[in-house]
């Protein structure tokens with residue numbers, strides 16, 4: 001069994017996919033070809049944003065708008081500690097200081113702890129609060145009503161990291177539509193993935209859009225021979241846009257399928273493990289279906305046992321950002337953010353993709369239950 005089965009998806013759309021890739025091979029516009037524009041238009045419409053810019057990865061999608069914001073070392077950007085490394089890495093890479101925040105029972109950044117962290121930074125007076133990067137972890141959009149109101153109160157920008165949340169919804173609004181700017185990743189294993197690296201940036205802000213457009217290609221000005229700032233080479237390949245266009249045709253159907261699978265998991269595992277907590281007015285894109293064992297020992301036992309049944313189990317995440325070696329210079333202690341530190345010892349994710357059959361899910365649930 002595979003953790004994420006991309007082959008079944010390919011078989012379903014093989015003809016359309018091959019046709020679109022072949023078209024690129026024929027027209028040979030490998031860089032910024034017509035598929036890029038077509039995809040960006042569709043992505044903007046999907047999220048309801050004025051602008052969508054494709055780029056080379058979900059990580060570059062985070063770096064580009066942060067570069068546009070011209071932050072300095074004394075600028076603080078608040079990031080959840082329970083996330084993929086990129087969400088914090090991008091802040092340090094552009095020369096600002098990440099301030100890590102604990103999560104709540106949804107696994108997303110806790111608005112309450114966010115407010116406390118902002119107050120603490122202001123009181124200490126060494127850093128200036130500048131922005132927040134909420135992450136839509138495991139597919140669930142963060143609590144944007146709370147986060148956006150805190151951002152307004154303290155005059156902070158919000159950069160939504162929707163790498164896992166793309167396709168999800170919060171109070172009827174799509175992930176990728178929150179804050180000044182949102183980003184996603186098209187890494188193959190994400191809910192909407194291409195066949196290599198890729199990503200996208202979404203905004204409604206004209207000025208920010210201009211800068212993002214420029215930074216994506218070497219800080220270009222209005223003429224391609226005039227470079228007006230230091231930028232990157234961070235374009236997405238035309239062939240990868242063809243892949244996304246093909247997958248977009250079935251994306252909403254896949255998101256619906258993920259809801260059914262998540263529901264079956266929840267029903268069958270009720271009372272056996274701590275289940276994902278999805279607030280009433282939210283739709284998760286179910287990038288992961290994450291459970292909790294009662295402790296680290298039980299988790300290790302489950303992983304080992306499931307291996308014997310050929311069921312892959314992954315641990316997202318085993319180490320929170322505040323305990324990563326690269327962030328040692330920030331001097332965090334594990335207990336500074338106790339909720340996520342505890343989750344890191346207990347969480348495990350089970351196979352999750354739209355092509356799991358009812359029998360697959362039942363089989364996985366039966367075997368999981370046999371572990372406890």
Ligand SMILES: *Cc1c(COP(=O)(O)O)cnc(C)c1O
Pocket residue numbers: 057058059060083084086087135161163164185186187197198199
């Ligand atoms: C995958 C991921 C990224 C980075 O995306 P890449 O395309 O792999 O660079 C950033 N943030 C989160 C939350 C992710 O899951």
